[in-house]
Amino acid sequence: MSEQEVGDPRAAVAPSDESARVEKAGASAGSSRGRHLFSGSAGRNLGLVVALLLLCVVGFATAGERFASVSNLMTILSLGSVLGVVSIGMTFVITTGGIDLSVGSVLGLASVWASTLATQQMADQYGWIVMVVCALAVGLAAGVINGVIIAYGNVVAFIATLAMLVAARGLAELIAQRRTQIVDVASFNDTFKGNLVGVPKIVWIFALVAVAGWFLLNRTTFGRRTVAVGGNREAARLAGINVKRHLVYVYALSGLTAGIAAVMILARTSAGSSTNGTLLELDVIAAVVVGGTLLAGGRGTIVGTVLGVLIFTTLTNVFILNNLDSSVQQIAKGAIIVVAVLLQQRLARRST
Amino acid sequence: MVNADPPVTVPLLQMQGIVKEFPGARALDGVDLEILPGEVHCLLGQNGAGKSTLIKVLAGAHQPDEGQILLDGEPISISDPVASLRHGVATMYQELDVVDGLTVAENVYLGHELATLGFSQRREAVRRTREILRRLGHSEITPGMEVGRLSAAGKQIVSMARALSHDARVIVMDEPSAVLDSEEVGNLFRVVKELTAAGVAVVYISHRLEEIREIGDRITVLKDGRTVGQNLPVSETPTAQLITLMTGRSVEYVFPDSDAPAEGTPVVLEVDGLALRGVFRDVSVQVRAGEIVGLAGLVGSGRSEILETVYGARRASAGTVRVDGKRLRAGSVASAVDAGIGLAPEERKSQGLLLDEPVYRNITLSTFARFARGGFLDERAERTAAQEQADALDLRPAGVDRAARTLSGGNQQKAMLARWLVHGCRVLLLDEPTRGVDVGARAEIYALVRALADQGAAVLVVSSEIPEVLGLADRVLVISEGRVVHEGPAVSIDEHGVLDLVMEGSVA
Incomplete structure (x- = not known):
């Protein structure tokens, strides 16, 4: 359709000058370089990178070679891997404007279920895959239940996943009877313990999940729907997106990442325990939010989440190397969360 | 600047040279406003002219960067909303x-x-x-x-009522009539007259010139954050002059020629006996390719609900919707969208757009999956398709990478239309197509809707402004209390006729 075809002469109108105003606004916003540098997604991530580097400087200054070594780097990465994988799933949930408080409990439940005597016996017989499938299935099932209750039951995510948090922990205790189940399946340990090309295998898993998560969020229709549902649920619905079904998928994804993390816990500690993942949800949410994903929904960043995870893990590492009390560490974490979110709001306000 | 004779009375409130800058935009660039006791002072201007920012400065929600505010000739500072109320200024916001x-x-x-x-x-x-x-x-x-x-x-x-509960000397009303029907507007005007008789000044913001004619005393016109016309007497200022001041150009505010399709043109949308329990019942309408059918009625008559039910956003309790003879699944938006129905909802910001996402993603919100290959997005194809439609609709600014939030109301509406053009829809449902759209852009939207119909779309339009429905549509259905009380060509009925029917409907 061209201008001429629209142009019933009586209805023709000279161009509005609003456009010029908006252009001007855009130009002057970009004119201040410092502002420009820190606005936009790249800028926000740059802030996180600077924070991480600062932490590394502090680590090197206080712990020297003990901090700046390849083995310590691997320690940090494997420490962060479990947190990281769950955080990737959580990033999707929070991008839709939701929350999943149950991830820690679901991880615990999946780790227990995948390491019961019965499961381990089957794994001895049919291979490690049995344990993996078991853990992932438990996580996925818990996520689907969360999603269905939230999307089709119209229950607020906070409440629905709080219920799952309590229930999953209880079920895990029931199954494990409060005993720690040692993983003694040779094929499982061979597959997941140890290094691959000098890097712990669980770190590879984290890397894979993070890359897959990035593609999923930024390059697929799934990611676009996630952002749309979080940005404006009603607009998404009226555009023809099946919002309820998509929410089920997103909570299922979160459950699935908790299941993957359960496998990683079993690989790292060889212990299936109902206390696995206790309070993990808080660290996960903190990492995601510090990373720059909006709690209100509509904007999510996988790179930010990974940086958030690394910041918290490195912080823990620096504190441990300096033999500092874990209580002090908690205080520092709290402060970081507040400062990071305050900074983000400041930057977000500037960039709009 | 057009300036009428200076007033005899001492102004109650004066705002002088108000400047307010936001990062990247100068929202107010030297605004003057002068309010007399007991007058209805109308504030006119297109969207983005700075009206809302100005009243937020007056309400203490924004601090001005320059300029001063005088109350009874004394400079005052309004540091926060509480201070504003203490000085006797009460504000009714549009939101x-x-x-x-x-x-x-x-x-x-x-x-x-x-x-x-x-x-x-x-x-x-x-x-x-x-x-x-x-x-x-x-x-x-x-x-x-x-x-x-x-x-x-x-x-x-x-x-x-809240504004009245303060013993205010100045009451600011930001588009108070936008959600009211004509009877309620009558009540509003009665209250405004009572207030002014008691010496209270009312600052009245509205897009509806006829309301200003009815109730206003003097007019201040804003454009691009500046006062371009001050203290114009309502009774002596012709509409053409006001529009010229607001737009900075002369506009002929008219509807495009209606050329209804011939009898033989195929029916695209066929609604039969549609009902939504407790809201409307037995609504049947057929819309041919190239035809614009309007639904007229008061707020609460069920007009918007009819559109939403046709679209599947509400589940009908009875009746069927067919597109090209194919029956849609009740209560399924996906089924309606697949069949080629598009809806431009009443509340674009809350129901239509992802305000922080780029314009092109808003345009392809219903179609991005179609461009994708194996679940992977093809953003380049999306952007190209979106840009093509944006250009066809003369979206301004033309770039599709900026956030939807930065567009004016009229251009946001164009983005909604572009969404359905990319989709290639056969049926367009328009709910209040020009709400929040300024005068200049309205005529453009009307022309676009007509052009879309001429290209073969079947259009069903709802508006609370009866002249808009009558001017735009070929055929009109009058809705009252959830029932169709009249159906006929738009040219054979006028605004009074519609209102008569509506009244009759409520008696029956």
Whole structure:
């Protein structure tokens, strides 16, 4: 359709000058370089990178070679891997404007279920895959239940996943009877313990999940729907997106990442325990939010989440190397969360 | 600047050379406003002219960067909303600023609760609230009602009652009539006249020139954050001059020629016996390719619900919707979209757009999956398709990478139309297509809708402005109390005719 075809002469109108105003606004916003540098997604991530580097400087200054070594780097990465994988799933949930408080409990439940005597016996017989499938299935099932209750039951995510948090922990205790189940399946340990090309295998898993998560969020229709549902649920619905079904998928994804993390816990500690993942949800949410994903929904960043995870893990590492009390560490974490979110709001306000 | 004779009376409130800068935009660039006691002072201007920012400065929600505010000739500073109220300025915002979970009385006295030694005087608040509501002609709203259960119009009444609960000397009303039907507007005007008779000044913002003609005393016109016309007497200023001031150009505010399709043109949309329990019943309408059918009726008549039910956003309790003879699944938006129906909803910002996402993603919100390959997005193809439609609709600014938030109301509406053009839809449902769209852009939207119909789309349009429905549509259905009370060519009925039918419908 061209201008001429629209142009019933009586209805023709000279161009509005609003456009010029908006252009001007855009130009002057970009004119201040410092502002420009820190606005936009790249800028926000740059802030996180600077924070991480600062932490590394502090680590090197206080712990020297003990901090700046390849083995310590691997320690940090494997420490962060479990947190990281769950955080990737959580990033999707929070991008839709939701929350999943149950991830820690679901991880615990999946780790227990995948390491019961019965499961381990089957794994001895049919291979490690049995344990993996078991853990992932438990996580996925818990996520689907969360999603269905939230999307089709119209229950607020906070409440629905709080219920799952309590229930999953209880079920895990029931199954494990409060005993720690040692993983003694040779094929499982061979597959997941140890290094691959000098890097712990669980770190590879984290890397894979993070890359897959990035593609999923930024390059697929799934990611676009996630952002749309979080940005404006009603607009998404009226555009023809099946919002309820998509929410089920997103909570299922979160459950699935908790299941993957359960496998990683079993690989790292060889212990299936109902206390696995206790309070993990808080660290996960903190990492995601510090990373720059909006709690209100509509904007999510996988790179930010990974940086958030690394910041918290490195912080823990620096504190441990300096033999500092874990209580002090908690205080520092709290402060970081507040400062990071305050900074983000400041930057977000500037960039709009 | 056009400036009428200086007033004889001492101004109650003066704003002089007000400048307000936001990062990247100068919203107000030297605005002057002068309000006399007991007058209705109308503030006119297109969207983005700075009206809302100006009243926020007056309400203490924004601090001006330059300029001064004088009350009774004395400079005052309005550092926050409380200070504004203390100086006797009460503001009714356009966005409804009521708390859903509280009662009507609690909302009316929110922020200035009646209390003795910290104990709230609920009975007194209820009594005074009832009194104010009676003055407003809305005794059916009781002080104990929960505000969340009221309609948008009801909430507007509560917001108005709150402004009245302050012993204000100046009451600012930002588009108070936008969600009201004609009877309620009548009530509003009666209250405004009472207030001004008591010496209270009213600052009245509205897009509807006919309202300003009816109630206003003087007009100040803003354009691009500047005062371009000040203290123009309503009775002596021709509409053409106002529009010229607002737009900076002359506009012929007219509808495109209607050329209804011939009898033989195929029916695209066929609605048969559609009903939504408690809202509307037995609605049947056929729309041919190239035809624009309008639904006229008052707020609350069920017009918008009819569109939403046709679209599947609400599940019909009876009846069928067919597109090209194929029956749609009830209550399924996906089924409607697949069949080629598109909806431009009433509230673009809350129902239509992802404001922080780029324009092109808003345009392809219904079609991005079609461009994708194996679940992977093809953003380049999306952007190309979006840009093509944006250019066809003359979207301004033309770039599709900026956030949807930065577009004006008219251009946001174009983005919504572009979404359905990319989709290639056969049926367009338009709910209040020009709400929040300024005068200049309206004629453009009308021309676009007509052009889309000429290309073979079947269009069903709802508007609370009866002249808009009559001017735009080929055929009109008049809706009253959830029933179709009249169907006929748009040219064979006028605004009075429609209102007569609506009244009859409510009696029956």
